[in-house]
Amino acid sequence: MSSEFHRVKRLPPYVFAEVNAMKAAARRAGEDIIDFGMGNPDPATPQHIVDKLVETVRNPRTHGYSMSRGIPGLRKALAAYYDRRFGVDIDPETETVVTIGSKEGLANLAAAITSPGDIILVPNPSYPIHAFGFIIAGAALRHIPIGHDDQGTFNAESFMEQLHRAVKHSVPKPSAVVLNFPANPTALTVDLNFYKEVVDFCCEHEIYILSDIAYSEIYFDGNPPPSILQIPRAKEIAVEFYSLSKTYSMAGWRIGFATGNKKLINALTRIKSYLDYGAFTPIQVAATAALNGPQDCIDEFRTLYRDRRDIFIEGMQSAGWNIPSPAATMFAWAPIPEPFAELGSLEFSKLLLQEAGVAVAPGLGFGEYGDRHVRIALVENKHRIRQANRNIKQFFQKCPDANSARELLKKTV
Incomplete structure (x- = not known):
C-alpha cells in the first residue's frame, strides 16, 4: 500500500x-x-471592532450555526464598500459570498470549478494558495513569470506576452487565470489599463479570472489600487477575493469575501454549503462594523x-x-x-x-x-x-x- x-x-x-x-x-x-x-x-485590531465582537458574543442567540454564505448585513456592507471605494455596483444576494478568509475561498472555488487535467494560469512568484489550491483540486498549472524592472515596477507588456503565449500553446485551453495586485510577495501594483487588457483577452478566450486584492487598502504612493470589477465586462468572467486581514489587522479572525461573476459565486456558495456553516456569527457582525464604521x-x-x-x-x-x-x-x-x-x-x-x-x-x-x-x-x-x-x-x-x-x-x- x-x-x-x-x-x-x-x-x-x-x-x-x-x-x-x-x-x-x-x-x-x-x-x-x-x-x-x-x-x-x-x-x-481597532477597538470599535473588538467592542462589537464582545457585545455580540454576549448574546447566546449568536452561538449557533451561522449562514454559510454570510449574514445579510455583512454582504450588504461589502456591497456598500465596493460602491464607495471602486464605484462598482454589487448585488449582495447573487454577487458576493462571505469566506473564512480569502485563502479558504480561493481553495474552495478551485475545487468547485476544476476538473482533473484543467490548465490554470498562475503568476510566478505568487502566494502559495494561488497555485496549490488548484493543484489540490487536480489541475495542471502553467506559470506566468511576473516581470519587473530594477525599480520594482510591474512589466505589464511582458505579462501580456506571456499570457498570449500560454493560451496559444496550452492543450487543453486554460480555463482560468489568477491575478493578485497589489501582489504578495512582490508588492507590484497595476492600473485599470492593465485590467482592461486582461479582461478583453479573457472574454475573447472564455477564461475565468480570479483576482485577489487582499492588500488593496495597504498602499503608500500614487493612486489607490483598483479593482478588476471596475472594468465594464469583468463580471462576465471575473470574481474577486477581498480580506479584512490586513485592512483592519484582523488576520486571525479569518473573514473575507468573494465578489463578482454570479456563476462563480454560485459555484463557491454551493460548495461551501456542504463544507461549513460560515464564520462564527459574532465575527461576521464585527466585520460588518469594520466595513460600516470609522475608517481612520x-x-x-x-x-x-x-x-x-x-x-x-x-x-x-x-x-x-x-x-x-x-x-x-x-x-x-x-x-x-x-x-x-x-x-x-x-x-x-x-x-x-x-x-x-x-x-x-x-x-x-x-x-x-x-x-x-x-x-x-x-x-x-x-x-x-x-x-x-x-x-x-x-x-x-x-x-x-x-x-x-x-x-x-x-x-x-
Missing part, C-alpha cells in the same frame, strides 16, 4: 520549514530573532507600514543592499545582493538568520522565479527594524561574498 496519497504527493516539501526550524531552535537557545518571515500584522484606522495602518518601509529601505541602502521601495502591501521584495546571489534564497535566508538574527521568507517558497529574492514582512516595530538594519550591515561587513558565507554555514552543519 502506498505510503502517500495522490493529492498529498503533488504538494512539494514546504520550503519555509527549514528556516522555521532554525528560527525555533534559535529561540529555544535564548537568541533574539527579529522576525520578518510571516506576513502576520502586528497592530491591534486604515489611514493609521498605512502610515505605520509606510514609516516602517522607509526606515527599512533607507537602512538597507546604507548597508549596501538596494531594495526597491514597495508602493503597496506590508512586504519588501528584496533581490539577493549580488555577492550572495549564487546561494539561492533558501541558503541566503538561513545565513541571515544565523549571522544577523533576522528571519525572512525565501523567495523560492513563492515559486521557482522567486529564488533570487527574499520577502521581508514589515511586522516588527521601528526600533526592531533599526536593529535589523544594524545587524544586517554588520553581517555584510563580516561576510562579503558567497564563499565566506558557505564557510559560515558549514560551521553549523
Whole structure:
C-alpha cells in the first residue's frame, strides 16, 4: 500500500520549514530573532471592532450555526464598500459570498470549478494558495513569470506576452487565470489599463479570472489600487477575493469575501454549503462594523507600514543592499545582493538568520522565479527594524561574498 496519497504527493516539501526550524531552535537557545518571515500584522485590531465582537458574543442567540454564505448585513456592507471605494455596483444576494478568509475561498472555488487535467494560469512568484489550491483540486498549472524592472515596477507588456503565449500553446485551453495586485510577495501594483487588457483577452478566450486584492487598502504612493470589477465586462468572467486581514489587522479572525461573476459565486456558495456553516456569527457582525464604521484606522495602518518601509529601505541602502521601495502591501521584495546571489534564497535566508538574527521568507517558497529574492514582512516595530538594519550591515561587513558565507554555514552543519 502506498505510503502517500495522490493529492498529498503533488504538494512539494514546504520550503519555509527549514528556516522555521532554525528560527525555533534559535529561540529555544535564548537568541533574539527579529522576525520578518510571516506576513502576520502586528497592530491591534481597532477597538470599535473588538467592542462589537464582545457585545455580540454576549448574546447566546449568536452561538449557533451561522449562514454559510454570510449574514445579510455583512454582504450588504461589502456591497456598500465596493460602491464607495471602486464605484462598482454589487448585488449582495447573487454577487458576493462571505469566506473564512480569502485563502479558504480561493481553495474552495478551485475545487468547485476544476476538473482533473484543467490548465490554470498562475503568476510566478505568487502566494502559495494561488497555485496549490488548484493543484489540490487536480489541475495542471502553467506559470506566468511576473516581470519587473530594477525599480520594482510591474512589466505589464511582458505579462501580456506571456499570457498570449500560454493560451496559444496550452492543450487543453486554460480555463482560468489568477491575478493578485497589489501582489504578495512582490508588492507590484497595476492600473485599470492593465485590467482592461486582461479582461478583453479573457472574454475573447472564455477564461475565468480570479483576482485577489487582499492588500488593496495597504498602499503608500500614487493612486489607490483598483479593482478588476471596475472594468465594464469583468463580471462576465471575473470574481474577486477581498480580506479584512490586513485592512483592519484582523488576520486571525479569518473573514473575507468573494465578489463578482454570479456563476462563480454560485459555484463557491454551493460548495461551501456542504463544507461549513460560515464564520462564527459574532465575527461576521464585527466585520460588518469594520466595513460600516470609522475608517481612520486604515489611514493609521498605512502610515505605520509606510514609516516602517522607509526606515527599512533607507537602512538597507546604507548597508549596501538596494531594495526597491514597495508602493503597496506590508512586504519588501528584496533581490539577493549580488555577492550572495549564487546561494539561492533558501541558503541566503538561513545565513541571515544565523549571522544577523533576522528571519525572512525565501523567495523560492513563492515559486521557482522567486529564488533570487527574499520577502521581508514589515511586522516588527521601528526600533526592531533599526536593529535589523544594524545587524544586517554588520553581517555584510563580516561576510562579503558567497564563499565566506558557505564557510559560515558549514560551521553549523
